[in-house]
Amino acid sequence: MTIAFIGLGIMGSPMAANLVKAGYDVVGYDVSAERVAELEARGGKGAAGVAEAVADADVVITMLPDSPQVEEVAPVVVAHGASGLIYLDMSTIRPDTSRWVAREAAAKGVRALDAPVSGGERGAVDGTLSIMVGGDPEDFAAARPVLGALGTTIVHVGPPGAGQTVKAANQLVVGGIYGLVAEAIVLLEASGVDPVAGLDVLAGGLAGSRILDIKRHTMIKREFAPGFRIDLHHKDMGIAVAAAREAGVALPLTAQVAQLVAAARAQGHGSLDHSALLKVVERFNG
Incomplete structure (x- = not known):
């Protein structure tokens, strides 16, 4: 399985590394070329942009600072991702933004879940994050194995936006x-x-x-x-x-x-x- 990981900051970088350790093929992108190089040093692959990262992905994860960044990146994910793609937005953003992402994704056959995390950098490094997930229960079940590489408390809490x-x-x-x-x-x-x-x-x-x-x-x-x-x-x-x-x-x-x-x-x-x-x-x- 190929996972595209967009946003390799304090939280995203160790999360992507844990996915590599779990045996997934991870393609990462960040506005910082240095962070992309760090992922490559840990066994992942780098991409020159969001579209390139998601083109062949089975799962896309975004870990971005705020709603505006998600609103910018999500349409690119939806436009370049394959039908049936699982899109996990693990950023912490407004619930209404997550509901908008879910609607836009569904119209293109992309399965979007909002899956923000708690546990801080330590939890990201150790793979012990708490993950609260909003979206379709069947999509959550499909994404559960990937989330298991990132956290220990993983709960489906309701429809789109509920995780946020x-x-x-x-x-x-x-x-x-x-x-x-x-x-x-x-x-x-x-x-x-x-x-x-x-x-x-x-x-x-x-x-x-x-x-x-x-x-x-x-x-x-x-x-x-x-x-x-x-x-x-x-x-x-x-x-x-x-x-x-x-x-x-x-x-x-x-x-x-x-x-x-x-x-x-x-x-x-x-x-x-x-x-x-x-x-x-x-x-x-x-």
Whole structure:
């Protein structure tokens, strides 16, 4: 099976590499020639453009920054892909964009699924991503083996766009937990309590979370190398707020988290990991 992979960034590059390891023929394209060369060094093949990458593919995966990039690339995938092609958009974008992609693809005989992921760079490298999939159940079943090379929690959550709605819910929860962990660190340190010991206890109790498990020590050390950038989480919180508006529901804590993430970006931390919300909370406290 040949898989075309479009978008070889922080997440896409290790995901494509895992597909190569799983035995698939992977043809990759990215606007960065250096990233394409990295895929080739790992056993994949490079393409000069989207059309070339998808021409002979059985499955196409896009992992792009935002809705505008998907809106640009999806018509090329649909136009140059074969009938019956499985198209997995694993970007995090607006649900309405995913529904539009599904309609455009169906008109050309392409089977489109929105399949955003959670787990960050570590999950992408380890192949342990959580994948939430929207689209036709039969198309999901056909794509399941490929997704199995990328993640461990793979769930069909509903019709087109549903995967993106679940991802929006994921991002609002993740942002909220980062904000609260940041506040816990500030409280512990201001009170003269060892934050390492304090967060170790929290991680083993009801307050425990995946974020505490993998990020508490780097947050305490103020190490914010990006696994997932503030800039991208800012975009995702905008999607969550817009989804709430479309659904006609009030999410007050989500709105506050969105403002916290926006403050981090405004303060120049957009290129840092989203755990850098700690810097914003510290600034609040002088």
